[in-house]
Amino acid sequence: MDQETGEYSVLMKSLNHEDPDFGPRDVLTVWPLSSINNEFIRLYSTVRWTDEPGDMDAAEFVWGYESVDLKTGEAASTIFGPLEVALFSGARRPGHPNEMYGVLNFLKAYDISTQTELRSIPVEHSYYTLNFTRDGKKLYLLGADADIGVFDPESLEQLAVIPLPGDGSLANSAVIQH
Secondary structure (H helix, E strand, C coil): CCCCCCCCCCCCCCCCCCCCEECCCEEEECCCCCCCHHHHEEEEEEECCCCCCCCCCEEEEEEEEEEEEECCCEEEEEEEEECCEEEEEEEEEEEEEEEEEEEECEEEECCCCEEEEEEEECCCCCEEEEEECCCCEEEEEEHHHHEEEEEECCCCCEEEEEECCCCCCCCCCCEEEE
C-alpha cells in the first residue's frame, strides 16, 4: 500500500495465481519466517497438473514457498519438493540457499533445484516453527510444547533440548546478534 495515496498493488498472487500448470495454493501464514536470511517465507502446498488441469489422477502434490526479499522487495514463488507429510513452516538454510527445511511432526530437508528430499526424521513432538543460527550450523525447532530442540542441519541429529517454562504454543523465534 502506498502510504501517501492509500492505493494498493499486488506484489504476488497466491491463491488466485494464474499458472495453468498448478491448482490453487493452500497456505498457513502464522509465523513470519526467515528474517535470518532477510526474507519473508511462507510455505504452500498445491497440485501440479501432469495431464489435463483438474485431473487429480495424474496430479502431483508438491510443496512450494513464496518469498519476499526484505531488502529489494523482489517476490518469488518456488516449488521445492513432493508433499508427503504436513509441514507448518520452513526456511532456507543460511549459506546454503538451495536447501529448504520444513517442520511439524517431521523435520525435513529438501534440495530446491532438484525438488527432492535430502533428509527426514520424525521429531519427538510437533514443532510449529524453525530457525537457524546466522552461519547455518545449528537449527532450532520450537512452538507447540515447552522446549526448543537444537539440531544439526547436516545430519538432522538432535544436539540438545532447551526446556522452557510453560508452553511454547504459537511462539516464533528471533536470532539476535550482538
